[in-house]
Amino acid sequence: GQNIDQPTEMTATEGAIVQINCTYQTSGFNGLFWYQQHAGEAPTFLSYNVLDGLEEKGRFSSFLSRSKGYSYLLLKELQMKDSASYLCAVRVDTGGFKTIFGAGTRLFVKA
Amino acid sequence: NAGVTQTPKFRILKIGQSMTLQCTQDMNHNYMYWYRQDPGMGLKLIYYSVGAGITDKGEVPNGYNVSRSTTEDFPLRLELAAPSQTSVYFCASMKLQVPGQPQHFGDGTRLSIL
Numbered sequence: 001g002q003n004i005d006q007p008t009e010m011t012a013t014e015g016a017i018v019q020i021n022c023t024y025q026t027s028g029f030n031g032l033f034w035y036q037q038h039a040g041e042a043p044t045f046l047s048y049n050v051l052d053g054l055e056e057k058g059r060f061s062s063f064l065s066r067s068k069g070y071s072y073l074l075l076k077e078l079q080m081k082d083s084a085s086y087l088c089a090v091r092v093d094t095g096g097f098k099t100i101f102g103a104g105t106r107l108f109v110k111a
Numbered sequence: 112n113a114g115v116t117q118t119p120k121f122r123i124l125k126i127g128q129s130m131t132l133q134c135t136q137d138m139n140h141n142y143m144y145w146y147r148q149d150p151g152m153g154l155k156l157i158y159y160s161v162g163a164g165i166t167d168k169g170e171v172p173n174g175y176n177v178s179r180s181t182t183e184d185f186p187l188r189l190e191l192a193a194p195s196q197t198s199v200y201f202c203a204s205m206k207l208q209v210p211g212q213p214q215h216f217g218d219g220t221r222l223s224i225l
Contacts, residue, residue: 044216087153087154099144
């Protein structure tokens, strides 16, 4: 089956760095996405990895190891507005392209 | 740009009632998706469509139906509403041809079945 695991909650301090891990077991892997979702809002796209390695976008970086079924999202210089849920999602090709979402990691940023 | 538009934003239904959640996109995207999100959980795929006239089941299709008569519209139908269908429903669209193209989400429909 298709399965994605990520921690339920994390807490970090404003200005610090936090790493959110994601492990997955899927078939038909076609890319890994990270989305940010504030409470009561729709998910918004943060990053995409399809090849192994690190992708950097400003304060956010995402890493992928396909052989290990592992990804992480790195958030630097944390701000209070970064308090949100972070969803790890894997796109799979099973004859049509679908995206499987993890349950999300709720990040609390404290002053 | 309107993007992905969902209506209604909120709805309360009685058990056994039926309704249609509307979703339309103006980006000429070929793929469209319906998800439900229960409190504190991730998104579960209900149905998806790769283009007009083509639909397929996702992870949790029971109790729902869809149609895709045009590229723009992808309505989700609940025939006999049940309390277990209380959730937030998100519609999303995507154009696959661009590598790394993410899904674009609507603002969601918050549905309560009482």
